[in-house]
Amino acid sequence: xxxxxxxxxxxxxxxxxxxxxxxxxxxxxxxxxxxxxxxxxxxxxxxxxxxxxxxxxxxxxxxxxxxxxxxxxxxxxxxxxxxxxxxxxxxxxxxxxxxxxxxxxxxxxxxxxxxxxxxxxxxxxxxxxxxxxxxxxxxxxxxxxxxxxxxxxxxxxxxxxxxxxxxxxxxxxxxxxxxxxxxxxxxxxxxxxxxxxxxxxxxxxxxxxxxxxxxxx
Numbered sequence: 001x002x003x004x005x006x007x008x009x010x011x012x013x014x015x016x017x018x019x020x021x022x023x024x025x026x027x028x029x030x031x032x033x034x035x036x037x038x039x040x041x042x043x044x045x046x047x048x049x050x051x052x053x054x055x056x057x058x059x060x061x062x063x064x065x066x067x068x069x070x071x072x073x074x075x076x077x078x079x080x081x082x083x084x085x086x087x088x089x090x091x092x093x094x095x096x097x098x099x100x101x102x103x104x105x106x107x108x109x110x111x112x113x114x115x116x117x118x119x120x121x122x123x124x125x126x127x128x129x130x131x132x133x134x135x136x137x138x139x140x141x142x143x144x145x146x147x148x149x150x151x152x153x154x155x156x157x158x159x160x161x162x163x164x165x166x167x168x169x170x171x172x173x174x175x176x177x178x179x180x181x182x183x184x185x186x187x188x189x190x191x192x193x194x195x196x197x198x199x200x201x202x203x204x205x206x207x208x209x210x211x212x213x214x215x216x217x
Contacts, residue, residue, distance in 0.1 A: 001156050004114045006074040006094045009034035009054045172197040
C-alpha cells in the first residue's frame with residue numbers, strides 16, 4: 001500500500017522544554033510547527049486541543065498525558081513512550097509511530113489517515129470507534145486491545161499480533177491477516193465481523209468454533 005510519508009520541514013527548531021514551549025501556544029490557540037523534541041520526560045500533563053505539524057518527537061516519554069482532541073499532521077513519533085495517555089477524538093494524518101511503547105493508549109474516536117505503526121507495543125489500547133483510512137500495522141503487538149465499532153478502509157497489517165481483540169461491529173472484509181497472528185477475537189454471534197476477511201488455513205482451524213461448528217477429532 002502506498003502511504004505518504006510525513007512532510008518534515010527542512011528548517012526545524014530543536015526545543016528543550018516541550019511543556020513550556022507548548023503551554024503558551026495552547027493558551028493562544030497557536031499551531032506548533034516544525035519542532036523537534038528529544039528525550040523529554042513528562043507525566044500527567046494536559047495537551048488537549050494541541051495542533052502539532054511537521055515535527056519530530058524522539059525518545060520522549062509522555063505517560064498518562066491528555067492529548068484529547070489534539071491534531072497531528074506530518075509528525076514522527078520515534079522511540080516514544082506514550083503509555084496510558086489519552087488521545088480520544090484526536091486527528092492523525094501522514095504520521096509515523098516507530099519503535100514506540102503505547103501500552104494502555106486511549107485512541108477511541110480518533111481519525112487516522114495515511115499513517116504507519118511500526119515495531120511498537122499497543123497492548124491493552126483502545127481504538128474503539130476509530131476511522132482509519134490508509135493505515136499500515138507493521139510488527140505491532142495489539143494483544144487484548146479493543147477496536148470495536150471502527151471503520152477500516154485500506155487497512156493492512158503484517159507480522160503483527162491480534163490476540164483477544166474486541167472487534168465487535170468492526171467489519172473486517174478484505175483485511176488480510178495471513179501474515180499475522182490472529183487468535184480469539186471477540187465478535188458478534190454469528191460473527192458477521194469476520195465475513196470476507198482473508199486468513200490462512202491454520203487461522204481458520206482456530207476460528208471455526210465461532211461459526212458454531214464442532215470438529216470431531
